[in-house]
Amino acid sequence: DTGVSQDPRHKITKRGQNVTFRCDPISEHNRLYWYRQTLGQGPEFLTYFQNEAQLEKSRLLSDRFSAERPKGSFSTLEIQRTEQGDSAMYLCASSSIGQGGINEQYFGPGTRLTVT
Amino acid sequence: GNSVTQMEGPVTLSEEAFLTINCTYTATGYPSLFWYVQYPGEGLQLLLKATKADDKGSNKGFEATYRKETTSFHLEKGSVQVSDSAVYFCALSDRTGGFKTIFGAGTRLFVKA
Numbered sequence: 011d012t013g014v015s016q017d018p019r020h021k022i023t024k025r026g027q028n029v030t031f032r033c034d035p036i037s038e039h040n041r042l043y044w045y046r047q048t049l050g051q052g053p054e055f056l057t058y059f060q061n062e063a064q065l066e067k068s069r070l071l072s073d074r075f076s077a078e079r080p081k082g083s084f085s086t087l088e089i090q091r092t093e094q095g096d097s098a099m100y101l102c103a104s105s106s107i108g109q110g111g112i113n114e115q116y117f118g119p120g121t122r123l124t125v126t
Numbered sequence: 127g128n129s130v131t132q133m134e135g136p137v138t139l140s141e142e143a144f145l146t147i148n149c150t151y152t153a154t155g156y157p158s159l160f161w162y163v164q165y166p167g168e169g170l171q172l173l174l175k176a177t178k179a180d181d182k183g184s185n186k187g188f189e190a191t192y193r194k195e196t197t198s199f200h201l202e203k204g205s206v207q208v209s210d211s212a213v214y215f216c217a218l219s220d221r222t223g224g225f226k227t228i229f230g231a232g233t234r235l236f237v238k239a
Contacts, residue, residue, distance in 0.1 A: 043226060052130075052215050052229030053170070066224050101170065105225070113158065113225035117170040 014118035016102050022124045023092055030088045031121045035104030042085050043115060044077055045101040046070065053101050059085060092125045099123075128153045132216045132230035139206055140238050147201040147233045149190075149216035157220035159183075159192055159199040160227070164213045173201075173214070206237045 015034045023029050035042050040061050045053035056075070057067045061082040071077075074092075079085040089096055099122050103115040133148040151157065161173040161183070174183035179194035188203045199216060216230040 041225070045227075050232070052217075052231050053227075055226045055228070058224065058226055066226065103170075103227070107225065113219045113227075114160075114172060114175065115219075115227055116172070117162075119169040 014102055014104050014116050016100075016118040016121050018121055019119060020122045020124075022126065025092055025094060025125055027092055028088065028090045029092060029123065030086055031100055031102075031123075033085045033087070033102030033104075033118060035084070035102070036116055037083075039104035039106045039116070040082070041105045041107070041113070041115075042079055043103040043105070044085070044087050045103065047099040047101055047120070048097075056087075089123075092123075094125045097123055097125045128157065128218060128220065128222075128228045130216050130218055130228055130230040132214075132233055135213075135232070135234040136236055137233060138236045138238065141208055142205045143237075145201070145203040145206045145210075145235070147214055147216075147235070149199045149201065149230060151197050151199065151216070151218050153197075153218055153220055155220040155222040157218040159190070160217040160219070161188070161190055161199070161201050162215040162217055162229070164215065164232070166212070170215070206235070208237045208239050211235055211237045 043058040044056040047053040059079040074090045099120040101120045102118045105115040129152045158177045160175045162170045163173045174185040176183040176192035182191045213232045219227045
């Protein structure tokens with residue numbers, strides 16, 4: 011078990027460009043979550059998948075954001091026409107609902123996005 | 127909706143001092159409660175958890191007790207070390223929220239030698 015991995019770890023892009031991030035969850039986990047963390051704040055929920063189905067999206071996820079998990083394994087998060095306000099750490103987490111309905115999530119190292 | 131409020135930082139302590147970081151929550155259901163820690167330059171790590179009222183989570187000398195009557199989950203450690211310097215996040219997760227995790231804003235802890 012290698013844990014949750016994310017790629018790239020850092021991304022610098024110019025405003026208006028599109029970016030795509032990848033998350034590889036722990037292999038036996040059926041749930042995958044995306045969060046965004048800005049400096050000095052806690053992570054904020056963006057969206058989550060159970061297997062390949064996207065079950066919930068936060069209102070933070072504007073129409074410039076799209077996430078997929080095509081085969082219920084890895085996931086991608088794409089941001090189109092990036093804006094400076096998109097600069098943040100994007101975190102991925104995975105979990106499986108355990109005994110008693112406990113959802114212990116395991117986080118990846120994050121992708122730090124800087125929009126110039 | 128569900129929310130978490132934790133004490134603002136930074137908290138600065140000398141080594142071997144007692145630590146308390148306050149956390150209170152609002153939830154419509156019966157949430158599980160967590161403390162996560164983020165060391166400098168690293169990702170979020172689960173520190174401890176509690177899943178029902180009066181449960182005590184503990185790990186690495188840290189403890190927190192799930193208090194339903196006061197909707198609190200305060201983090202404590204009897205004797206902090208320099209290596210405990212990090213940002214600590216209180217969080218909750220419950221079935222009514224699709225099990226997504228709601229985080230507090232984080233409390234930065236500095237421990238001086």
